[in-house]
Amino acid sequence: MRQISSNKSSLFVCRIGLICSHFNNRWTRAMPKFSGGCLCGAVRYECNAEPLGMAICHCTHCQKVSGSAFSVNIVVPAPSVTWQGQSASYADTGESGKPLSRKFCRNCGSSLATETEALPGAIIIKAGTLDDKSWLKPNYHLWTRSAQPWVQIQSGATTFPKGRT
Ligand SMILES: [Zn+2]
Numbered sequence: 001m002r003q004i005s006s007n008k009s010s011l012f013v014c015r016i017g018l019i020c021s022h023f024n025n026r027w028t029r030a031m032p033k034f035s036g037g038c039l040c041g042a043v044r045y046e047c048n049a050e051p052l053g054m055a056i057c058h059c060t061h062c063q064k065v066s067g068s069a070f071s072v073n074i075v076v077p078a079p080s081v082t083w084q085g086q087s088a089s090y091a092d093t094g095e096s097g098k099p100l101s102r103k104f105c106r107n108c109g110s111s112l113a114t115e116t117e118a119l120p121g122a123i124i125i126k127a128g129t130l131d132d133k134s135w136l137k138p139n140y141h142l143w144t145r146s147a148q149p150w151v152q153i154q155s156g157a158t159t160f161p162k163g164r165t
C-alpha cells in the first residue's frame with residue numbers, strides 16, 4: 001500500500017492499483033477526478049487530482065507522436081495517477097533538450113502520457129485519451145514557433161514561442 005497524500009482523508013494506492021481513501025476508520029474507493037485509456041483498452045488510468053495546467057503543445061515531437069498538428073496535455077501530480085495494463089515507453093529528448101519518457105500502449109500504439117525532467121513530480125496526460133473531454137479548457141499554447149500555419153489560436157490565449165522552462 002502506497003500513501004499518496006497526507007491530509008485528513010489520506011489517499012492510498014491499494015493492492016489492485018485503485019486509489020482509496022481512509023476516513024473515519026472506513027476504507028472507501030476515492031472517486032477519480034477523471035479517467036481514460038488507449039484506443040484498444042489494454043491500458044487504463046484514473047487520476048485523483050485536479051489538473052495543475054492544461055496546455056496545447058505545437059512542438060515538432062508532439063506533432064510526430066500524435067500524428068497530428070499538436071497535442072493537448074493535462075499536467076497532474078504523478079502519484080495521483082494509477083495505471084492498469086501494460087504500456088511501453090520511449091526515451092525521447094524534448095525540443096527543450098531535456099530528457100523525457102513517452103508512455104504508449106504496446107498493443108495499439110496510442111500515446112498516453114509524458115514524464116519530463118522539466119516538470120519533476122508531474123506527469124502529462126495526453127488529453128485525447130480521456131473518457132470525458134467535455135471539461136477540457138487548455139489555457140496556454142507552447143512551441144507556437146512550429147505551429148502549423150492554418151491552426152487558429154483563440155485571441156487572448158497565452159502563448160509561448162518555445163517551452164515554458
Ligand atoms: Zn491500446
Ligand SMILES: [Zn+2]
Nearest residue numbers: 057058059062
Ligand atoms: Zn510538445
